[in-house]
Amino acid sequence: MEDTPIVTSNGLNQSPASPEAGDAVLEIWGKHPLSGHVAISGAKNSALVVLAGTVLSSQPCRLRNIPNLMDVGRMAQVLEALGVKVTRNGSTLDIDPSDISHTRAPYDLVSRLRASFFVIGPLLARMGVARIPLPGGCAIGARPVELHVRGLQALGADVHIDHGTVHASIPGSRRRLQGAKIYLDYPSVGATETLMMAATLAEGETIIDNAAQEPEVADLANFCRAMGARIRGVGTKTLTIAGVPNLHGTDYAIIPDRIEAGTFLVAGAITQSEISLSPVIPEQLGAVIAKLREAGSQVVVETPNRVRLLPGREIHATDIQTLPYPGFPTDMQAQFMALMTLSNGSSMFTETVFENRLRHVAEFNRMGANIRLNGNCAIVQGVPVLSGAPVVATDLRASAALVLAGLAAQGKTVMAGVQHLDRGYEQLEQKLVKLGAHIERVTGDSLPQGAATPASVAFPRG
Numbered sequence: 001m002e003d004t005p006i007v008t009s010n011g012l013n014q015s016p017a018s019p020e021a022g023d024a025v026l027e028i029w030g031k032h033p034l035s036g037h038v039a040i041s042g043a044k045n046s047a048l049v050v051l052a053g054t055v056l057s058s059q060p061c062r063l064r065n066i067p068n069l070m071d072v073g074r075m076a077q078v079l080e081a082l083g084v085k086v087t088r089n090g091s092t093l094d095i096d097p098s099d100i101s102h103t104r105a106p107y108d109l110v111s112r113l114r115a116s117f118f119v120i121g122p123l124l125a126r127m128g129v130a131r132i133p134l135p136g137g138c139a140i141g142a143r144p145v146e147l148h149v150r151g152l153q154a155l156g157a158d159v160h161i162d163h164g165t166v167h168a169s170i171p172g173s174r175r176r177l178q179g180a181k182i183y184l185d186y187p188s189v190g191a192t193e194t195l196m197m198a199a200t201l202a203e204g205e206t207i208i209d210n211a212a213q214e215p216e217v218a219d220l221a222n223f224c225r226a227m228g229a230r231i232r233g234v235g236t237k238t239l240t241i242a243g244v245p246n247l248h249g250t251d252y253a254i255i256p257d258r259i260e261a262g263t264f265l266v267a268g269a270i271t272q273s274e275i276s277l278s279p280v281i282p283e284q285l286g287a288v289i290a291k292l293r294e295a296g297s298q299v300v301v302e303t304p305n306r307v308r309l310l311p312g313r314e315i316h317a318t319d320i321q322t323l324p325y326p327g328f329p330t331d332m333q334a335q336f337m338a339l340m341t342l343s344n345g346s347s348m349f350t351e352t353v354f355e356n357r358l359r360h361v362a363e364f365n366r367m368g369a370n371i372r373l374n375g376n377c378a379i380v381q382g383v384p385v386l387s388g389a390p391v392v393a394t395d396l397r398a399s400a401a402l403v404l405a406g407l408a409a410q411g412k413t414v415m416a417g418v419q420h421l422d423r424g425y426e427q428l429e430q431k432l433v434k435l436g437a438h439i440e441r442v443t444g445d446s447l448p449q450g451a452a453t454p455a456s457v458a459f460p461r462g
């Protein structure tokens with residue numbers, strides 16, 4: 001179902017890169033050195049939530065630096081189902097949310113992209129009602145939404161769940177949500193974004209305490225401010241939002257993708273290659289750069305938006321614990337584990353953000369890695385060499401991590417589950433090939449007998 005091609009007129013990537021992408025595999029021939037420069041795309045997670053945020057505006061918005069990804073195409077489809085007009089021209093999206101005609105998001109779209117649940121906040125605030133199906137779990141965890149729901153209730157909404165759909169409405173004759181003091185039990189990225197967006201159009205002041213501080217949350221806040229929202233404390237744990245009656249159109253460029261940048265930095269470190277990246281915002285890569293340095297690479301900040309990786313002679317073992325920002329990002333855990341499989345010692349990975357995000361361990365071990373799992377921890381004993389093998393990507397970041405391992409392995413790696421890569425990386429293969437990697441996307445039955453096939457992979461929803 002995920003790979004059904006969808007033909008649309010708006011120029012968005014709503015189907016896999018090729019009609020056969022569901023069956024495609026990547027063939028990666030390892031041990032080819034990389035060199036050169038990588039152009040980093042706009043941040044997927046900013047693009048998704050900023051697209052949802054356009055629903056707050058009663059006028060057209062222009063969004064720039066939007067990556068052409070399956071997930072972005074799906075979010076655009078959700079908006080179109082609400083009556084929003086979306087047109088793509090290169091990396092620029094023109095969004096006209098002036099005539100929203102529906103307040104119900106279709107289940108088949110929300111179930112394929114968890115982030116599309118985030119339209120609940122802006123839709124409720126602007127239209128007074130929103131009916132959004134529960135997104136369900138995904139390959140990396142159950143991912144509940146009770147923090148979103150409780151926060152909307154605190155803002156005065158009536159919220160109930162019926163037949164798998166969250167029904168939210170502003171009760172009585174009131175037309176606006178009411179400002180409130182909200183404390184989040186956990187600094188959830190999505191809940192912070194949902195509630196911040198909802199509060200921009202509320203009556204009075206909202207304070208969100210223990211808010212997520214991820215750069216994509218700050219990007220969304222800056223986008224809302226560009227539409228006329230009044231938000232203080234952007235980038236901190238406490239957001240203060242003074243509600244306004246309406247928001248206007250704007251022209252806004254989103255930040256570069258720090259996870260794509262981190263993935264390429266690890267590509268340099270794992271292949272012992274010198275590469276540079278731009279545009280990036282180096283401070284948003286703080287934990288990743290610190291860990292790369294501990295692992296023996298040099299990362300040089302050449303200009304305010306350009307970094308260069310100079311690999312070390314060997315990869316030093318270092319422990320990783322995933323945490324909310326500014327801690328080490330869970331979205332970089334799998335890629336770093338690929339690096340540590342080739343380290344000179346033993347490293348401990350502790351995944352604290354998602355409960356089921358270590359499924360790539362079994363695939364690394366197929367390639368000759370030595371990793372033991374213990375609950376949410378993985379103990380990685382470095383090995384001198386990985387060997388190419390048939391592997392299956394289980395989620396988006398695992399797919400990138402397996403490509404990285406394949407680049408460093410001896411011989412050929414054949415990776416199934418390529419559709420995960422297409423969800424969240426803009427032209428990863430093409431960018432790597434430009435650096436000198438030997439990668440080819442092929443369709444058909446290249447997997448050997450007995451190896452897992454793409455059909456056996458549970459796909460994530462956001």
Ligand code: UD1
Binds near residue numbers: 046048191
């Ligand atoms: C976002 C990112 C994702 C990233 C994650 C953590 C997008 C589209 N996705 O996901 O790439 O990995 O942040 O940095 O921006 N939780 C609850 N109850 C809730 C909400 C969340 O228990 O109501 C839990 C989740 O199950 C998870 C943890 O909180 O274990 C973190 O989730 P959250 O920060 O909300 O991540 P997302 O916004 O879904």
